[in-house]
Amino acid sequence: MVIDPLWKHDTVLLPEAVSALNIQSAGVYVDGTYGRGGHSALILEYLGVNGRLIVIDKDPVAIEHARQRYADDPRVHVWHGSFRDFPEALIDAGINEKIQGILLDLGVSSPQLDDAERGFSFMREGLLDMRMDTSRGESAAQWLNQADEAAIVDVLWRYGEERFSRQIAKEIVRVRTQNPLQTTTQLADLIASVIRKREPGKNPATRSFQAIRIKVNQELDDVEACLQQTLEYLAPEGRLVVISFHSLEDRIVKHFFRDVSSPPRLPKGLPMMPTFFQPPMQLVGKAQRASDAEVSGNVRSRSAIMRVGERTA
Template sequence: MLKHDTVLLQEAVQALNVQESGTYVDGTYGRGGHSALILEHLGLSGRLIVIDKDPVAIEHARQRYAADARVSVWHGSFRDFPQALLAAGVTDKIQGVLLDLGVSSPQLDDAERGFSFMREGQLDMRMDITSGESAAQWLNRADEAQIADVLWRYGEERFSRQIAKEIVRTRINTPLETTTQLSNLIASVVHKREPGKNPATRSFQAIRIKVNQELDDVEVCLQQSVEWLAFAGRLVVISFHSLEDRIVKHFLRDNSNVPNLPKGLPIMPAFIQPPMKLIGKAVRPSALEVEGNVRARSAIMRIGERSA
């Protein structure tokens, strides 16, 4: 099993600009790499709220920080981080939110979680295995048009219609239950292969995003951050594919620009302060980091700061 290397570890925590007495949210705990480094910068009066959908990750956090009064652990989606703050007794605005999106190495490497098309396992794909509908359940009930739409919208899969048609045809006699069933089905349909990429890559990504409502979670969380970040508080987001990054990029752009107002209004744009400002350019892992952790190759980090 591959160990979990936290992507952009130093860069992300540096971007948070951690204050000793600040309150921070690590919305995607994973195996705690970012959290551990944040805590090194926090003083005794600082607070860290760690959140994860994955019960395994939450248990890891609870055991690791059981004796640390600065840490509060909350099981759920980062989109609901205000609930986690209130549950921890935090009512004031906070100094930072960190999101490390995507799937962690332990999730990918555990065949039974169903995230990997490279390993035989149950076709689950839920980050929170205690709730919601698994990938198999959805694929065995959704109609052909719904499946094709998800594969195209979230995976940009050119063969989305052909794959959806084959899924619906196959499940009549043989319900989809395992990862290899699905990956083999996709391989039988996708004849034009992208160099260096498994033909199931795009479809597995799309189905995972659908099952976990990942893009919806990101959009809601970003909007919540505007309400909860204190002045000069930082929002740091690491994305791993273009759909996530596009949402983050557009959110930061739209919230850091003065709106276009009709001419003749008594209030001039110069007096209107946008809620966020961009901090630096997008950050990517170094060649050295990618060499040591191939899963870092698609990562991109964007930083925003509350400005009003």
């Protein structure tokens, strides 16, 4: 596979995220969302000859990019799969000790959005796919053409917070009986025909496309499963850095960091928590957003929010 050099991706919060990892020269790090490797490349600048970097991505194109770029770098191990399964990637790389850092840059990369064939964008004509991993699983078209109306309503509301979820689902079910949904513009036009009241500056298909993409790729399930495993694999002072791009992701991340950095809540009437109790993780700084300068150069960074935690013991 030849990687198209025109597919560019501006890595969001690049120096901030790598700085937050507090790279140790001989440490072991996981980039759970390689994309086009912006974070990985900068991490490697700080790693010495004894350091290791495990790069993970669902996207076969991203994985091929990593394999081509780092074929001659023994510090890098490339693994195709979901970041929720990073323990498997560590085993595959022969690593059995605690690691020093995990980075998750959630969301869809620019090459995925810009490649019409991937079906992520309502702005480009393409097959209605939306799978990050095109080698497996059910495409958006397959799901939309067989799911019952109630299931579609649930997904559009739960993952897209779409106020017109019932009307959109009803129209999808009506239309598909005559003409199965196959393309992005077909779905976008259907949604536009249903939504009469528009949000200023936002395409009416935005929320639905987000919701369907999250459903097809099990994105929120992956985030929850991954976060719960990080405590087991991070070494003391190891860092977890997570960049989210919408409120559903960030809510999960925020609640996780709150829960693991706070003492347990005890029912009223029980003795006080011993003063020596130490939560398994502590927060590092406050949630951080892209600077005005970064947003002006990359509008997709405007919704990014980064949270950082450090393993305490």
